[in-house]
Amino acid sequence: MKTAEIISELANLPIEERALIADSLLQTLNPTQPDIQQAWVKVAQQRLNDISSGKVEPILASDVFARINARLSA
Template sequence: MNSKKMIEEITALPVEERVMIVDSLLRSLNQPESEIDKKWIATARQRLMEMRAGSVGAAIPGNEVFDRIWQRFQE
């Protein structure tokens, strides 16, 4: 299978599956080794479990979060 076909198939997958693929690819390029990386991974997994369980309020889209951050720096 060529790269173009593979990308087309991957982009047709549900977002959670695409995230797992991206995560796997990034890990293959930059293996997490440090304690900080391990803590970030644990935090991300915990937050994902909370989101799936519905124990977190409404999620804030990433672009909105970054807009808020930029606004704080511009003040």
């Protein structure tokens, strides 16, 4: 089967299956490094804990971008 035929077949799959295939293919191009991945998991868990406990308050992305735009246009 040629590449164009594979792509055509894949384009007809449901979006969830296409996303899974795309993610799998991307990982073959840029494989994860377990130690780095574990470090990011630890950071994400700490941030979730900080938000859940009320230690930090999340900021809406729209607010962050508004602040950035205000600084850049000043």
